[in-house]
């Protein structure tokens with residue numbers, strides 16, 4: 301008789317990361333019966349599944365983005381069992397409500413990170429290392445060249461840029477992802493400089509997060525808003541507005557763009573922004589390595605970003621690392637445009 305091969309606790313299938321024992325998918329990219337979701341970004345939380353289980357703060361985010369579907373919210377660290385498999389959510393520090401998903405069966409532990417960062421951002425529950433045997437990690441910025449400055453210094457740069465523009469009555473158009481980055485920027489803007497206006501997409505997500513996070517006041521830009529109203533003030537918007545007719549209506553303005561990719565000079569040129577701020581919601585090179593070490597894992601699976609190079613480096617350092625293909629996007633400039 302042929303010996304039945306023991307299947308892995310999590311497998312990479314055409315629909316997403318699958319736990320056969322529990323019959324659930326983690327961040328599936330096709331519609332499934334039961335989906336466990338790491339966070340609200342479009343490449344991780346997709347429409348079309350029958351039942352979604354996610355961290356409780358991510359429920360209102362999914363509701364706003366995917367509509368009225370069947371959601372179940374869990375607190376961080378609160379385990380639940382499906383057919384003998386124990387699952388729990390642990391802070392990923394990426395955006396509010398973002399989680400690493402811990403999966404345990406018969407003493408074997410896997411952790412799927414979704415997206416994560418180890419720097420604190422002032423709005424997301426800080427990243428928490430989770431011990432495991434196998435760690436499925438993103439590596440969007442998995443090259444040694446990526447090394448983030450302390451966030452406080454970046455926020456200082458942003459406020460002084462705004463103050464300088466304000467002094468000459470120039471409007472500041474500050475761009476960043478509508479979920480996570482925009483609110484992280486907002487949280488650290490200095491309202492004593494002026495008013496903070498928002499694009500509709502940014503305002504929508506900010507309203508959702510106001511349910512559990514305190515932010516400075518914002519004012520939505522409408523058809524009635526005039527150039528005079530916003531002169532010298534700051535406008536928060538998604539990167540997709542760059543060069544659009546919406547942006548032209550703002551009148552004379554300076555553009556600022558906050559992204560990890562702004563560490564690349566070529567990326568700044570391509571986007572033709574006046575001011576680039578290097579601020580990422582993903583771990584940098586050292587952040588990735590420290591997170592992996594803290595898990596005490598033997599096996600690492602890289603899913604999106606500089607996957608091959610990063611896995612190769614980990615193998616050289618003694619881990620058993622490999623790459624799996626997924627449909628998660630590695631925060632490219634193009635993805636940012638689509639996201640918003």
Ligand SMILES: [Zn+2]
Nearest residue numbers: 339341394415
């Ligand atoms: Zn994300």
